[in-house]
Amino acid sequence: AQKVTQAQTEISVVEKEDVTLDCVYETRDTTYYLFWYKQPPSGELVFLIRRNSFDEQNEISGRYSWNFQKSTSSFNFTITASQVVDSAVYFCALSDLMNYGGSQGNLIFGKGTKLSVKP
Amino acid sequence: EAGVTQSPTHLIKTRGQQVTLRCSPISGHTSVYWYQQALGLGLQFLLWYDEGEERNRGNFPPRFSGRQFPNYSSELNVNALELEDSALYLCASTHYGSTQETQYFGPGTRLLVL
Numbered sequence: 311a312q313k314v315t316q317a318q319t320e321i322s323v324v325e326k327e328d329v330t331l332d333c334v335y336e337t338r339d340t341t342y343y344l345f346w347y348k349q350p351p352s353g354e355l356v357f358l359i360r361r362n363s364f365d366e367q368n369e370i371s372g373r374y375s376w377n378f379q380k381s382t383s384s385f386n387f388t389i390t391a392s393q394v395v396d397s398a399v400y401f402c403a404l405s406d407l408m409n410y411g412g413s414q415g416n417l418i419f420g421k422g423t424k425l426s427v428k429p
Numbered sequence: 430e431a432g433v434t435q436s437p438t439h440l441i442k443t444r445g446q447q448v449t450l451r452c453s454p455i456s457g458h459t460s461v462y463w464y465q466q467a468l469g470l471g472l473q474f475l476l477w478y479d480e481g482e483e484r485n486r487g488n489f490p491p492r493f494s495g496r497q498f499p500n501y502s503s504e505l506n507v508n509a510l511e512l513e514d515s516a517l518y519l520c521a522s523t524h525y526g527s528t529q530e531t532q533y534f535g536p537g538t539r540l541l542v543l
Contacts, residue, residue, distance in 0.1 A: 353519075357534075415484055417462075417472075420471075
């Protein structure tokens with residue numbers, strides 16, 4: 311069965327600190343997608359990144375960076391120099407690669423990590 | 430380009446009533462997914478519609494149902510509401526079968542059952 315574990319329920323940091331959100335996943339599939347979404351207090355899930363299982367390159371986008379390690383089944387998310395606007399719940403999610411007619415299609419979400427960035 | 434839209438934004442119902450939630454996908458997207466986010470239970474997959482057909486459903490009772498229209502918009506119906514149905518209901522869309530397989534979410538409908 312597919313499963314996503316975000317062991318950190320809540321993290322609190324002071325502005326400008328770096329913070330890493332952990333994500334560990336389980337799947338029997340050899341091809342799959344991993345995602346990170348941000349959920350601000352308004353409730354809407356905002357897409358941050360998608361990574362497929364063939365691409366283990368780390369990615370950086372501004373203050374955000376992602377470390378995908380297939381050997382440890384982890385897809386961790388780091389925010390550098392955190393800001394108050396980063397305060398939100400962050401979800402890691404897993405999906406099997408979409409092959410028409412064979413995919414489950416839905417995302418399997420972790421429980422989320424609530425990040426509070428204090429000024 | 431407009432994102433996924435959902436209506437209404439908030440709803441208050443009483444136990445036993447029925448409710449209909451609506452979702453309009455991003456233009457060009459053919460798949461719509463429904464998720465429930467109840468307090469303490471996280472995000473759980475409800476239903477997936479593509480090209481007007483139900484493709485998959487999560488572990489929810491039959492009183493949760495829906496449909497997808499020819500314009501790819503979708504409705505989620507919940508009959509015989511129970512208190513534990515109080516949740517944020519999120520809709521997402523994607524263009525299934527293409528390389529653009531990321532699910533983009535709407536703002537959600539907050540349902541409170543009293």
